[in-house]
Structure formats: C-alpha cells, structure tokens
Amino acid sequence: MTGITARNVTARYNGSPVLAGVDLEVGRGEWLVVIGPNGAGKTTLVRALSGAVSTTGEVVLGGRRLSEMRRREVAALVAVVPQIPIVPEGVTVFDYVLLGRTPYIPYWRMEGPQDRRRVASVLERLDLAGLAGRPVSSVSGGERQRAVLARALAQDASILLLDEPTTALDLGHQQQVLELVDELRLESDLVVISTMHDLTFAAQFGDRIMLLVDGRVVTEGTPAEVLQAQVIANHFxxxxxxxxxxxxxxxxxxxxKN
Ligand SMILES: Nc1ncnc2c1ncn2[C@@H]1O[C@H](COP(=O)(O)OP(=O)(O)OP(=O)(O)O)[C@@H](O)[C@H]1O
Ligand SMILES: [Mg+2]
Structure with a gap:
C-alpha cells in the first residue's frame, strides 16, 4: 500500500482561501513535519487530509481517493490527533481510548477481548495505565493529550495525522511521545504527518519539513534546508x-539587544 498524496488542495472559509493549491506526498515509513506561523493553515491541512473539511483538489490515501471513501474506511486507514480534541463527558480514559477501535467493531457487536488488550497495551506504552478508570474530563491537560494520542494509536491506522501532539506536555513526555510515534513508524512503516511549533523537535523527528504560510507551501526539504535563520525571521x-x-x-x- 502506498502513502498519502495531496494535489492542489484548496480550502476556503466564508469564501476566503486558507489553503491554496497545496501538494504533498508522503510515503510509508516517512515523517513529514508541517511548520508555519499561527493561522498559516496547518490545522486546516490536517483536517483536509482526513476529510474533515471540504476542499477542492484531490487527496489519495493508500491508493484510493478520499472523496470516494466511507468514513469508516477512512478511519481504518487514518488516525487523527486534533489540536483541540473534543472529549466526551463522563467517559473513562479506557473507554475513550477504546473508541479508537470503532472501525474494527461491527455495528451490531460489542468490542472483543482483542480490542481491550490493544487498548491496555497502548495505555501502558503511554504511561496511562494508572489512569484507565478515571474520567477523561478529570485528568490533566498533558494526560488528556496523551489519552487522545492513545486513542489514535489504538486505531492501528497506517497514516497518523498529528496536529501539535505535544504542546501540552512537559519536556520528558514530549520526548517520550515523539519517540513512541517514531518507534511505531519504523515498526509498522507508518506515514506520519505532524504539525509542530518546536522547530528543534521538527528537525529531530521530521525526515522532511514543509513550511506553510498563508495557506501556501513556501518551501519543503530536509530540516537543514528549511530551517535557516533568515527563513525563520521572514516567516515567523x-x-x-x-x-x-x-x-x-x-x-x-x-x-x-539594542
Ligand atoms: N471554522 C473556521 N471558520 C472560519 N475561519 C477559520 C476556521 N478555522 C480556521 N479558520 C481560519 O483559517 C486560517 C487557518 O487556520 P488554521 O487553524 O488552519 O491555522 P494553523 O496554522 O493551524 O494555526 P495555529 O498555529 O494557530 O494552530 C486562520 O486564519 C483561521 O482563522
Ligand atoms: Mg493549528
């Protein structure tokens, strides 16, 4: 199976374009980091790649057009960690992460023991096992962010879209989460696309970096090619x-200093 391709993706809110003709191609096992100033269109791009906003242009996932896929089919292929996740009230961390198994549970059935085992193992890997029984609305911001990532990992999708997955985390957990994503990427040949504001982490984890400004790709290349002081001064x-x-x-x- 191939990775993800976007061609000429354009998105508008109230008529004004926030993504203008974005092209990208990310193969299996590759990690693309999207950087750009606030309002550049990074979240909109992540949403466009998972079909959460309507766009013109074309997105192809694993060889199939996104526009021709059912939601459930998309969910078995693409897991998204949104920048501002909506977390249901009263649901425990375990049950929240179990939602990631939805694409694999037939409509007329409950989850099976293998789904619960998968959830337990992801919780363990993200240091969340001790919080499994707590309402997700009661855990700290960083714990919640890890729970959202856990839900995405439990989904066992081959394409991971992460929108600022580490902003609420302390430095140790930022490293832990990014290393875990990297391990899974290498283990399972995942496609990873993440947005990130920390440019040093972007360089450490991205094979390639794409700089998005005003909805357009300004430059794309290796971390050393993109992360130049003058480029950062100009655009940030x-x-x-x-x-x-x-x-x-x-x-x-x-x-x-003056
Ligand atoms: N639902 C919406 N309705 C109208 N405008 C929107 C909507 N969502 C985003 N926008 C606008 O689209 C532009 C791009 O927003 P987006 O959230 O994609 O930026 P971003 O690069 O993710 O920024 P940040 O770094 O702050 O997360 C912004 O100008 C934003 O105000
Ligand atoms: Mg954003």
Missing part, C-alpha cells in the same frame, strides 16, 4: 540562531 518574525546539533539543526531563540 522570530530572531533565532540555527546551530548544528547531534540530530540535525537546533533552533535557538535569541534576544535582540
């Missing part, structure tokens, strides 16, 4: 030094 209005690190460029914010 940020003053940084880019220094070589052990796993690619390190983007260091610096203060401008």
């Amino acid at each position: 209005g940020a003053t940084v030094e880019v220094i070589p690190g052990p796993d690619g460029p390190v983007v260091l914010p610096v203060r401008v």
